[in-house]
Amino acid sequence: MLRAIVYTSNTGYTEEYAKLLGEETRLPVYSLADAGKRLEPGSEIIYLGWIMAGTVKGYPKAAKLFRVSAVCGVGMGKTGSQISELRKANNIPESLPVFTAQGGFSLGKLRGVYWLMMKLMSMTVGKNLAAKTDRTPDENDMLELMQSGGSRVKRENLKALLEWYGSGAEKPNEAV
Ligand SMILES: Cc1cc2nc3c(=O)[nH]c(=O)nc-3n(C[C@H](O)[C@H](O)[C@H](O)COP(=O)(O)O)c2cc1C
CATH class of the missing domain: 3.40.50.360 (Flavodoxin domain)
Known part of the structure; x- marks a missing residue:
């Protein structure tokens, strides 16, 4: 059970x-x-x-x-x-x-290596997504989450x- x-x-x-x-x-x-x-x-x-x-x-x-x-x-x-x-x-x-x-x-809640990993990720993946002109609604959501954070x-x-x-x-x- x-x-x-x-x-x-x-x-x-x-x-x-x-x-x-x-x-x-x-x-x-x-x-x-x-x-x-x-x-x-x-x-x-x-x-x-x-x-x-x-x-x-x-x-x-x-x-x-x-x-x-x-x-x-x-x-x-x-x-x-x-x-x-x-x-x-x-x-x-x-x-x-x-x-x-x-x-x-929320980047602000991360510390140490986790902060660094996500900082790098938002710089790479985030940048690529931001540059994309034909973003899907899911990609828009991911970009928004990476740039502004949130729940x-x-x-x-x-x-x-x-x-x-x-x-x-x-x-x-x-x-x-
Ligand atoms: C270092 C790191 C790697 C992550 N890798 C992934 C991933 O592979 N896939 C994903 O969907 N989210 C990934 N995330 C996002 C977290 O899973 C997400 O922020 C989650 O809501 C954190 O839950 P928690 O608040 O309980 O810690 C990653 C986050 C960090 C900090």
């Missing part, structure tokens, strides 16, 4: 999604750092991690400690994008559902994950 939602967040967007998901499912929500103390090893969880250069942060540790029944990566990209790439880069088995939700971006966290971005949860996962209140 699903016990909890466990997350890793750097600047807070993944944490927001974990809390929204907690409200919707009534499952308790723990950061991965706390989850080791709060949950039995091998407990069944939904794992949410922020996306860094195509990897879901914390997934290897979460998969080692717990039984992960679904993964949700939170990145700058559009909700539902990058799923097959994430599965591949993180060695997530085909049997495990993977979702993505668009988080947000794209919305409850509806969890729709696919909630549908999966509603369709089969055992609910906490069904226990006993």
Whole structure:
């Protein structure tokens, strides 16, 4: 039975999604750092991690400690994008559902190497996008996010994950 939602967040967007998901499912929500103390090893969880250069942060540790029944990566990209790439880069088995939700971006909240990576990225990718004359609406959104920062966290971005949860996962209140 699903016990909890466990997350890793750097600047807070993944944490927001974990809390929204907690409200919707009534499952308790723990950061991965706390989850080791709060949950039995091998407990069944939904794992949410922020996306860094195509990897879901914390997934290897979460998969080692717990039984992960679904993964949700939170990145700058559009909700539902990058799923097959994430599965591949993180060695997530085909049997495990993977979702993505668009988080947000704030250069000012980043520190050290993460700040540098995104500063460089906004200079290169951002510049290329800015120079493009036939930008799609998604590319416009990405450019705006890179240039001005901001949040794209919305409850509806969890729709696919909630549908999966509603369709089969055992609910906490069904226990006993
Ligand atoms: C170093 C770095 C690399 C990133 N790489 C990706 C990426 O590959 N794909 C993506 O969609 N977002 C990427 N992002 C954006 C973050 O995943 C996004 O800002 C996310 O909402 C952060 O979540 P958090 O607030 O929980 O830390 C990257 C951010 C940083 C700082």
